[in-house]
Amino acid sequence: MILARVLQLGLAAPSLTTRSALYENDSLSDETYEVPGGFCERGESTTVAFGRFAGKVAIVTGAAGTFGAACARRFAAEGASVALFDIRSPDEVRSELDAEHDQQNFTSHVVDVTDFGSVEAAVADVVASHGRLDYAFNNAGYQGDFLPVDRYDTEDFRRVTDVNLNGCFNVLKAAANAMQSQTPRGGCIVQTASMAGHSAPPNMPAYAASKAAVDQLTKAASKDLAPFDIRVNSVSPAFIGPGFMWTRQIELQAAAGSIYYDPDPAVVARQMIDCTPLKRYGTIDEVVGPVLFLFSDDASYLTGVDIQITGGIN
Numbered sequence: 001m002i003l004a005r006v007l008q009l010g011l012a013a014p015s016l017t018t019r020s021a022l023y024e025n026d027s028l029s030d031e032t033y034e035v036p037g038g039f040c041e042r043g044e045s046t047t048v049a050f051g052r053f054a055g056k057v058a059i060v061t062g063a064a065g066t067f068g069a070a071c072a073r074r075f076a077a078e079g080a081s082v083a084l085f086d087i088r089s090p091d092e093v094r095s096e097l098d099a100e101h102d103q104q105n106f107t108s109h110v111v112d113v114t115d116f117g118s119v120e121a122a123v124a125d126v127v128a129s130h131g132r133l134d135y136a137f138n139n140a141g142y143q144g145d146f147l148p149v150d151r152y153d154t155e156d157f158r159r160v161t162d163v164n165l166n167g168c169f170n171v172l173k174a175a176a177n178a179m180q181s182q183t184p185r186g187g188c189i190v191q192t193a194s195m196a197g198h199s200a201p202p203n204m205p206a207y208a209a210s211k212a213a214v215d216q217l218t219k220a221a222s223k224d225l226a227p228f229d230i231r232v233n234s235v236s237p238a239f240i241g242p243g244f245m246w247t248r249q250i251e252l253q254a255a256a257g258s259i260y261y262d263p264d265p266a267v268v269a270r271q272m273i274d275c276t277p278l279k280r281y282g283t284i285d286e287v288v289g290p291v292l293f294l295f296s297d298d299a300s301y302l303t304g305v306d307i308q309i310t311g312g313i314n
């Protein structure tokens with residue numbers, strides 16, 4: 001039985017201005033596309049497990065972004081030291097964690113996950129400064145364009161695949177090497193796939209294909225790494241909001257001009273929620289909870305599993 005207590009985790013929804021430079025050419029509004037109603041409503045988070053990761057060391061990639069920063073905060077709240085990896089500086093997140101947790105060690109690393117050499121060097125730095133590596137949240141990602149396959153930009157297809165699949169592989173490989181060569185050996189890796197990799201939405205050919213590949217990479221790696229006491233699992237979030245990704249997919253799906261979505265973004269938001277059994281989008285902490293469960297000892301017999309965080313879409 002996990003002990004629980006009230007924690008104020010401050011998992012605020014990110015603003016549209018916190019977006020990565022990868023999206024600097026997007027012209028998005030500040031609309032949040034709130035869709036009222038729904039079932040099993042998520043109010044303010046009141047009880048969470050605590051102390052599960054005391055004394056442990058975690059890498060989080062995409063740590064300057066929405067899920068990465070939220071996961072780093074929760075790892076820190078539960079006692080872990082955290083190394084923050086992102087292609088843009090995660091210093092702001094590190095300063096916040098430093099100010100709130102003086103018993104732990106937080107480091108930030110500007111790392112391009114598509115460059116194996118840079119990933120391997122950063123992982124070596126983490127092991128040198130923190131002493132070992134217990135967990136890796138392999139989460140950096142890029143959503144790409146919203147266009148049908150016949151009009152999809154070849155260069156963007158390559159970029160999406162490079163970040164989401166090759167980048168994921170690079171972090172997985174470097175983390176696995178560190179985990180299997182330490183004493184005691186072992187660790188746990190959680191990768192961020194997506195429901196798009198299972199349901200293959202229209203206008204997202206690169207993203208859907210790359211995330212489907214992450215799912216298979218997770219399953220293959222779980223078999224290869226089991227003999228080294230390393231578990232590998234993934235999560236597949238669907239509609240999570242409000243926030244940058246929610247607004248972006250609504251506005252770009254509306255603009256893509258397909259038979260599947262209305263040209264009015266407010267109607268698209270409704271279309272997306274209407275196909276979700278719980279009739280609402282998920283919150284960021286509803287993603288972080290399952291991620292941290294997979295890292296925890298409560299999941300010690302789970303490997304090669306993908307948790308679909310979808311409000312019932314399957």
Ligand SMILES: NC(=O)c1ccc[n+]([C@@H]2O[C@H](COP(=O)([O-])OP(=O)(O)OC[C@H]3O[C@@H](n4cnc5c(N)ncnc54)[C@H](O)[C@@H]3O)[C@@H](O)[C@H]2O)c1
Pocket residue numbers: 019020021022061062063064065066067068085086087088111112113114139140141142143163167192193194195236237238239240241244245246
């Ligand atoms: N937000 C959602 O609704 C949603 C749904 C399903 C899956 N996902 C996946 O969750 C993960 C996190 O998404 P998010 O919502 O936090 O998005 P986000 O854009 O806020 O965060 C992604 C982070 O990855 C970083 N990044 C991109 N390319 C990188 C590279 N080459 N090297 C290092 N860092 C890089 C970005 O700088 C950014 O900080 C992604 O893999 C995304 O595909 C998100």
